[in-house]
Structures are given as C-alpha cells and as structure tokens.
Amino acid sequence: MFSVSPLSAQFESDILTIINSKTKPLGALGQLEDLAKQLVNVKSQSNGVLVTNPTISHPHMLVFAGDHGIAEYGVSIAPSAVTGQMVANFASGGAAINVFSRQLGWQLDVIDAGILTATDNDAICNQRLGAGTKAFHLESAMSLADVKLGFSLAKKLVEEKHKNGCDLIAFGEMGIGNTSSASAIMSAVMNIPAVESVGKGTGIDQATFIKKQQLIQQALDFHQVPSNQALEILAAYGGFEIVQICGAMLAAAELNIPIVVDGFICTAAAMIAKLIQPNVQDYFIFAHCSGEQGHEKMLQWFNAKPLLQLELRLGEGTGAALTLPLMQSALAFYNDMASFTQANVENVVSEKE
Structure with a gap:
C-alpha cells in the first residue's frame, strides 16, 4: 500500500555548504543545523532540484x-x-x-x-x-x-x-x-x-x-x-x-x-x-x-x-x-543569515582547516 523512497544524498553537499558558509562557527547552531539539513533535503525530493528559500507555510x-x-x-x-x-x-x-x-x-x-x-x-x-x-x-x-x-x-x-x-x-x-x-x-x-x-x-x-x-x-x-x-x-x-x-x-x-x-x-x-x-x-x-x-x-x-x-x-x-x-x-537561518562573503566577515574557521 505504501512505497517510501530513501532521501537522496545528491543535495547533502550543497546544503552543508550553505549552512557552513553562514557567519558562525561550524556547528554553532547545534540541532538547528541538523534540522535545517533534514527539512531542506526532504523538501527537495519531490522535484529532484535543491529547493531555494524553503519555508513552512501550511x-x-x-x-x-x-x-x-x-x-x-x-x-x-x-x-x-x-x-x-x-x-x-x-x-x-x-x-x-x-x-x-x-x-x-x-x-x-x-x-x-x-x-x-x-x-x-x-x-x-x-x-x-x-x-x-x-x-x-x-x-x-x-x-x-x-x-x-x-x-x-x-x-x-x-x-x-x-x-x-x-x-x-x-x-x-x-x-x-x-x-x-x-x-x-x-x-x-x-x-x-x-x-x-x-x-x-x-x-x-x-x-x-x-x-x-x-x-x-x-x-x-x-x-x-x-x-x-x-x-x-x-x-x-x-x-x-x-x-x-x-x-x-x-x-x-x-x-x-x-x-x-x-x-x-x-x-x-x-x-x-x-x-x-x-x-x-x-x-x-x-x-x-x-x-x-x-x-x-x-x-x-x-x-x-x-x-x-x-x-x-x-x-x-x-x-x-x-x-x-x-x-x-532552522529554515530562517538557512534562508536569511548572511554568509561570510556577503557580510565581508573573515571566515576564520575555513582558513584554519
């Protein structure tokens, strides 16, 4: 009666890149980062394209x-x-x-x-x-x-x-x-x-x-x-x-x-x-x-x-x-938080890695 597909891994790298480029230390938003990753990934499944500006409206x-x-x-x-x-x-x-x-x-x-x-x-x-x-x-x-x-x-x-x-x-x-x-x-x-x-x-x-x-x-x-x-x-x-x-x-x-x-x-x-x-x-x-x-x-x-x-x-x-x-x-920070580049903030975390 039901057929549930696994989440595709094709978007994970792009989603993580967006999250990790925000003006914060890596992982500093804790579970909110995991939540954003999951929500964006699920919302990208239907059309097979990474969704832009994901929201919860209904x-x-x-x-x-x-x-x-x-x-x-x-x-x-x-x-x-x-x-x-x-x-x-x-x-x-x-x-x-x-x-x-x-x-x-x-x-x-x-x-x-x-x-x-x-x-x-x-x-x-x-x-x-x-x-x-x-x-x-x-x-x-x-x-x-x-x-x-x-x-x-x-x-x-x-x-x-x-x-x-x-x-x-x-x-x-x-x-x-x-x-x-x-x-x-x-x-x-x-x-x-x-x-x-x-x-x-x-x-x-x-x-x-x-x-x-x-x-x-x-x-x-x-x-x-x-x-x-x-x-x-x-x-x-x-x-x-x-x-x-x-x-x-x-x-x-x-x-x-x-x-x-x-x-x-x-x-x-x-x-x-x-x-x-x-x-x-x-x-x-x-x-x-x-x-x-x-x-x-x-x-x-x-x-x-x-x-x-x-x-x-x-x-x-x-x-x-x-x-x-x-x-x-989780979706608000993913959509609206500035990246290091946008905010002209030095990405110290990336430089140290």
Whole structure:
C-alpha cells in the first residue's frame, strides 16, 4: 500500500555548504543545523532540484481519537467516557492542542478513528473503525482487515491535506488506555517484557501500575506475535487511532512531507511504520522525550535525538506542536543569515582547516 523512497544524498553537499558558509562557527547552531539539513533535503525530493528559500507555510496537525477495550480493566485513572468528552473539548477549541495550534499556526483537524460513541459534530472527521477496540489481553484488539482499512482511510486523508498545500505534518492522539496499547506494541517490536515498557500513563497509583504491567504481559504471552510482523502487532495490540497515525505517517513520507513525531503513543505508531517501510525514518523529526518511562528507550531504538526535553506527558500532539518555531527558525537561518562573503566577515574557521 505504501512505497517510501530513501532521501537522496545528491543535495547533502550543497546544503552543508550553505549552512557552513553562514557567519558562525561550524556547528554553532547545534540541532538547528541538523534540522535545517533534514527539512531542506526532504523538501527537495519531490522535484529532484535543491529547493531555494524553503519555508513552512501550511503545517497540519491531525489528532486521532479512539477507545480501547483494555481500559475497562482498570489500567487508567480515567474511564473510557473521557475520550469522547475530550474529543468534544477539541471540537470546541478548549484543549491544550487547540491553544498551541492557534498560537503557533497549525491547521488542526480532529479525527474519530473509533471512540465508543459516535458524534455528529461537524468539527470532527468521521473515520471510525468501530466503537473501540477489544480487550487485547483476552483477544486481538482488531482484525487485519481493520488495520488495512485504517491505513486506507489515513492515506486518503493525508493525500487530501497534501493537495491543499500541507508542507509539514504532525500527529496527536486521544484515547483512554492508549499508553497500554503503545507499551504492548513497544514490547512486541523490541522483544522486551512489559516491566520494561509500561509506565504510569496519566498518573496511576502503584497498585494500578502493577495491574497494568500484568495485563500487558498477559497479552504478550497470549499473542506471541513475532517482532517483525508489523500488521499482526497492530491487530493484536493496537488502537484504532494508532493504526491510522501509522498509516498517515507512511502516506506523508510517500508524499515527501516532513513528519513531526510526538510522544509515546505516536512513537509506537512510528515504530510500526518503520517495520513496514524502513525509509520512513528519513522523514521523522522527533519532537520531545515524553515523561512516560518507555519513551526514552523507544527513541534509543530509533537512535534519535529529540528537539525538546520538557517532561510532557499529555499527548494530543502538544509536544509536536511546540516544535514549529524551531523548524521555522532552522529554515530562517538557512534562508536569511548572511554568509561570510556577503557580510565581508573573515571566515576564520575555513582558513584554519
């Protein structure tokens, strides 16, 4: 369904020459230089020509929501009803992701991927795969057909955004119980026990934490899906929102759109996307390291260095949203900062080399 090409290396030398000619010591802008290199390279892929004056003009944030059967077994501080309540909050503009999107200039869309109760609110995009997943410690969360349908719906949505000018995409999520799903996915992909992947989510107490670990280990022992079987892992443990985020990531990479990866749940989706199409990581920009205990291990699996370290654990895409000014700054210095020649400044660094 997806074909993701690796980033071409043909532009790397020219991009580095431009970055290194700016009036600064080599590497002095740190991660912003790496970010500029990646963004310019991704944006140069579509036409096969090094893009001049690259910008971000139409950033899109897609927040997918879904409910989880395992939530009914006491793994969260909140009941599943909160998922639908928060989706209504998104629709009315009252959540953190709404605030940050308005502040920073993201175009925000909220997608019902499968919450318990459907809504007729026109502000919510309906891409329902069902009324929540099944309890994955007792049976598969969904069927392989559900996974494939979720991919198809996500791909169509991203293609629509691309036609409307989307040049940067990020994903958020909402779903009571989805840290359980993400932990199970992490354990399955990395072949590690639940004790190494399960965190406290939104802040559960110790007794609930132990129960959560036990249920997820029960699920891992029950399904025993091989670590390289991406679709089967999603079917066994995934959430409807995680499936669609994964599909949307693959679709965005296929269209040469830079992808901002948010926290723990979105990184679980990114792990599956990489199993399906390894080249997808070339398009990933990792936003932050979540307060969820397994997220740092996920980032190590990718050998990724996130842009922010703010101890966020809210989800919704909030960490990804906050990185937009950094990406704009990376392109601003690339486009507008004078070179040593333009500024008549002696290039001491080059002369010493």
